[in-house]
Amino acid sequence: MSKVVAVIGASNNRQKFGNRAVRAYTREGYTVIPINPHEDVIEGLRAYASVLDVPGPIDMASFYVPPEIGERVIEEVAQKQIPEVWFNPGAESDALVARARHLKLRPVV
Template identity: 50%
Template structure:
């Protein structure tokens, strides 16, 4: 019996290999996660289909949503996250703000403020 792959939506996924939104896609994929890149301007990231918003992600439940966008963008997106029944919301360095954390917690989301790439045992420097 195969185990379900963990799922992650990467808000702010990028095609620029120097940006953390791209490094995260590669790091999570290398660790066997099912990765859903989210970026309103892209159709594909690292060979994976990209979704223009989190509502378009074809999963009813996500283990993790990780943010690689400025806090003001995160404030616009965070309201859509609870509909995906998310276990954890990660606000990576540069994406967090007191307002965003407060709003996420008010929505009942489990917020972690840390680097999600390091959390899965990878280093952004390696990508």
């Protein structure tokens, strides 16, 4: 069974890293869950407004949103019990990483 990754900030714009990540994770065999409150489908995959809307467990979340958005989303990630969180360049902040650790998540920067 493949690892399930939620791409926070997934996009239909193929120039954005949130879209490139969806394609790259899919190519590598992951089960990809795009997260974007403004899209229904991204790269042919059903998109969800929040990780809390996704049925079943998620193994990791990969962030492609600014830290100020990430600070709100990290609470939902903790509620969903997603153990591993990747903060990609531009998505990280010291406060966000500290909050992830406080919530007992495993941040990767």
